[in-house]
Amino acid sequence: MNDMAIAATLFAPEDLRLVTREPGTLAPGMVRLRFGAGGICGSDLHYFRHARTGDYVVTEPLILGHEVSGEIVAVGTDVDGLSPGDRVSVNPSRWCGTCVRCREGRQNLCENIYFMGSASKTPHMQGGFSSLFDATPDQCVKVPSSLPFSSAALAEPLAVALHAVARAGAIRGAHVALFGAGPIGLLTMLAARRAGADHITMVDIAAAPLAFARSLGADAAIDVSAGTAELDDAAAGGPIDVAFEISGTSAGLASAIRAVRRGGTVVLIGNLPGGDIPVPANAVMAKELDLRGTFRFGTEFQTAVDLIVAGEIDVQKLITAQRPLREAPDAFRLALDRSQSVKVVLTAD
Known part of the structure; x- marks a missing residue:
């Protein structure tokens, strides 16, 4: 294939450009995809x-995008089970x-x-916000x-949420609080x-995401923008068993x-600032909390696709705007405005 690709490429802070590139020869064992849709994630922002x-830290031009779907347009040698025309997440x-x-199963x-x-x-590793990009068949x-x-593209953030819930342990019958009402927070909910x-x-500092959380089924939505240090049990609906930190x-x-x-559990999902940060560690000790990290996902990706295909989780409810890939810089600026958007998705046209 000799088609040129257009890719949303980051060069510096707020310097996102549409760059024309040559995809090159398709390597053996790889497939080439035409971009279908891509969700703008918090880490992208x-x-x-x-x-x-x-x-x-970005040290060289980086094509963004990891929540993507597309259509296979070519397959390399030694590729089985995939053909041009297949739609994939x-x-x-x-x-x-x-x-x-x-080997432990923690891929x-x-x-x-x-x-x-x-x-x-x-x-x-370059991302998928490109009109043409390559992947392995296993991906x-x-x-x-x-x-x-657009639904197929959102299997990735749903997989993140499923993995986080799995890391929390058994939560049937539990009172769960989520700190951060962005897309990952809503999917984790x-x-x-x-x-x-x-x-x-659901806990946040912005009214619009909290209202959205209520519309998706949150039992309580609490605005802590006033800087309240303690979350009142009465307002939350009782003692909190599991807290997910997503902000x-x-x-x-x-x-x-x-x-x-x-004796409760705190699960860290959100990507915290680099370096050391202050943590009320004495509270972790004195309350004998389980503090658990969660990083991306493993086999939950297949589960996420299956749930979306079956209609068991409707990710379309999160999409508040769609913009063509060629308008990526403006779409990123829209995604930054939490008063206007929850999930912004890039499309092929």
Whole structure:
């Protein structure tokens, strides 16, 4: 294929450009996809604003995008089970499959992982916000032609939410609080409800996302923009058994630790600022809390696709705007405005 590709490429903070590139010759064992849709993630927005997310710093031009779907347009040699015309949801993870963590079944902690649209390694692994991009067959999960590309693209954030809920342990009948009402927070809310959470409280500092959370089924939505240090049990609907920190802020983590009951669990999902941050560690000790990290996802990606295809979780409810890939810079600016958007999705046209 000699078609040129247009890619949303980050060069510096708030310097996102549409760059024309030559995809090159398709390598053996790879497939080439035409971009179908891509969700703009919170980490994409961190890269856009700061050219970094957490400890991952952009040191070379980076094509963003890891929530993507597309149509296969070519297959390399030694590829079985995929053909041009197949629609797929793309798992952005490339696991080695051979390291100790992979053999343990914890592929998300793969010691040799490459992740699309991430600066975690140098050279960076380029992302999927490109009109043409390549992937391995293992990254491609076929979906019905009737499924919108936008739904298939959101399997990735749903997989993040499913993995986080799994890390929390048994939550049937539990009171769950989520600190951060962005897309991952909302999907975690839906995943927690599916896992049997009895009462769900959403906490945020912005009114619009909290209203959206209520519309999706939150039992309580609490605005802490006034800087309340303690989350009142009465307002939350009783003692909190499990708290998910999704905001990616030290204040959110501190609030989650303080709010959860004695003997409760705090799960960290949000990508916190790089380096050291203040944590109320004495509360973790004195309340004997379980503080658990959660990083991306493993086999939950296939589960996420299956749930979306079956209609068990309707990710379309989160999409508040769609913009063509050629308008990516403006779409990113829209996604930054939480008063106007929850989930912004890029489309092929």
